[in-house]
Amino acid sequence: MNSLHDLGGMHGFGPVWKTPEGVAFHSDAEQRVFRLMMGLMAGGWCDTDGFRADVESLPLQVYARECFPANYLAGMEKQLERRGLLMPGDLEAWMAGIKLGPRATVPPAIMGERQEVPLPSLFRTGDIVRIRSINPEGHTRLPRYLRGQVGTITAQRGIFDFPDALAARTGRRPQPVYTVEFRATDVWGPEAAANDRLSAEMFQDYIESRVDG
């Protein structure tokens, strides 16, 4: 999904700011939301890829507020809705003293049955590759700033499930993951420093092809 969460290279957010060391939670709300997420993930009521997709899909003006506990709560609510546990309005009803009807207390299987065999590895460390230009409306872990770019594979990381497919609930599509290094000047233009480099992981499905060096 091309939206505001894909922040690499965006302008206009001002200088960075920092927080002191030694703080695990910056507010009570942050701790409570973390606690809730750990509980829901442990029980299978929330999954990482689906949750990320739901947070990314928040209305852009909500996401832009950058109130993380509020955004995460909204993402968890959407996850519970997808699993049929709590529909919009249920929490309000319960808060108003209305008893909710019976619910399944075991989360439904959300992933399709399909389990592909792992894709064979097509690339090797040292290969120069071009990243695909894709713009899926669903969840993806390929940032916009790296699409269409050419980089060098610096490591093979093994086989991982493809998050785009997990979030779309189309099944498991395990595949090789590579670390690819890019020149900052290739990605950002001549104003970047000539010796700076960017690295990111590339699922094999994100790689278009090997290119001549």
Added chain:
Amino acid sequence: MNSLHDLGGMHGFGPVWKTPEGVAFHSDAEQRVFRLMMGLMAGGWCDTDGFRADVESLPLQVYARECFPANYLAGMEKQLERRGLLMPGDLEAWMAGIKLGPRATVPPAIMGERQEVPLPSLFRTGDIVRIRSINPEGHTRLPRYLRGQVGTITAQRGIFDFPDALAARTGRRPQPVYTVEFRATDVWGPEAAANDRLSAEMFQDYIESRVDG
């Protein structure tokens, strides 16, 4: 500037909506702001490239409201501030009955003296070219979705001033402008229709090089 105004390919704004034919202005505010802009542009108090740059630089949450008269007013206020006519707070003071000090009634020259000779034309109709990956923090008319892409020059449009330089007030940098056509599948990936095409104008400075066909 990489910000929310660069909307090509963004997701999450919902279906399109339309308005009836035969309406020049949709509200009194829209008409008044248009009127004001025409007055300011005629007097040299607001220029197209600078105004666009100032609207794009609005805080992202303001821009995202998509209230066009409000955004345009803010852009014009910034333009007047740049020309030393009205500083932040002046309008509030005047509305409160405070007399403002004397002001120049002729706008200052905002463009540097520099006037380059037009760049020689490096490309021809039919050339296959790759667009640069640039990410200027200032104003640019090269949309993100076309950066790094390969397309075919379909027309030469003549010599035009370079808007990036006009907005940055670094002087006039006239240069050839080309229409470049891209395959939708190259830009968006295999989910686009194979026979669809996208065209945009490319100032010569946006073109990296000719590529082999």
Added chain:
Amino acid sequence: MSDHDHSHAEDHTTPPPEIQLRIKAMESLLVEMGVIDPAMMDAVVDFYERQVGPRNGARIVARAWADPTFKARLLKDPKAAIAELAMPGISGDHLVMVENRPGVHNMIVCTLCSCYPWQTMGLPPIWFKSAAYRSRAVSHPRDVLAEFGVAVPPETAIKVWDSNADIRYMVLPERPAGTDHMTEADLADLVTRDSMIGTALPLAPAKAAP
């Protein structure tokens, strides 16, 4: 226009009261300062409200439909061809006509702001400035066209023109069937604003036409 669409137009063009007040105050102050000229501004608003608009474009399109030699000149040199029509104040500067024909449908957008052929089509409708249109016109033109009620068959290529520089585009729609005996003035009535943006087809001739 549905209530939904009406509410959109209002949301996007009616600022909160304090901003409305600010717009009026700004004008008053600048007039007082002698920086802007109310008479000149009145004339410009009148020009765009009454004299210029999609009817200019419709006249151009109808002439092209009625006169193949004019159409050829229009596609080759829009400025010179438009000058033949002697429309006061309309120059066609930097205008490019993109022609729909069997197998090719054109559509215009400005993804970065709201560039539009003012001279021949008046001011853009507010939806042309919307994020909903600007974001998807380039990436999902077929979905956008379907939402506008235009079904484009898969074998027809869609060409989207992003007006990111000084060139302005206007779509020359295909002449509807069943219009062979219509006058140029009647043909112009079939040419809607949206058909020249590419988000609609021209109107069909009234069934009752002789």
Added chain:
Amino acid sequence: MSDHDHSHAEDHTTPPPEIQLRIKAMESLLVEMGVIDPAMMDAVVDFYERQVGPRNGARIVARAWADPTFKARLLKDPKAAIAELAMPGISGDHLVMVENRPGVHNMIVCTLCSCYPWQTMGLPPIWFKSAAYRSRAVSHPRDVLAEFGVAVPPETAIKVWDSNADIRYMVLPERPAGTDHMTEADLADLVTRDSMIGTALPLAPAKAAP
């Protein structure tokens, strides 16, 4: 922390009262439904609040500084090397150490969300999730480092690692000068959280040290 930074942390982690209430109500309802287990959640919060945090990472870094053979094993196979330290509950799964050395400075970010090496560094600071950091860490790393007070000379290459998949990165900073005779425990005190993100250098040893 300046007031400015405090206000940022509060803005980004303190929702309006109705959302705070909603978070509490959601927990109560889900506990009542038997969907979440308060004891388990208490244990997890306690783990991340008291047992896990940047001190784990600092121990690993200090050992690598003190023992070159451990450092070699850590860079080659972080999981196995970290297991040697026998830290309860800390596995180093999918962890990759990136080593600063003369001429190379590393820095980590997650542009898409806030992926972070929880096991060895605890939960991320809130600024690590901010748009201000995520947007510019990849495009303007030198400006970002300067704002954090780290001046990187032009001849030093900056390597930015965007954690967009399952791999988690931790920076192995350079051992500060003047620390030759320090114990491993004292070395660990020089290793800050930010130095393992790459937005700071380790602390200098106290000037008064013997």
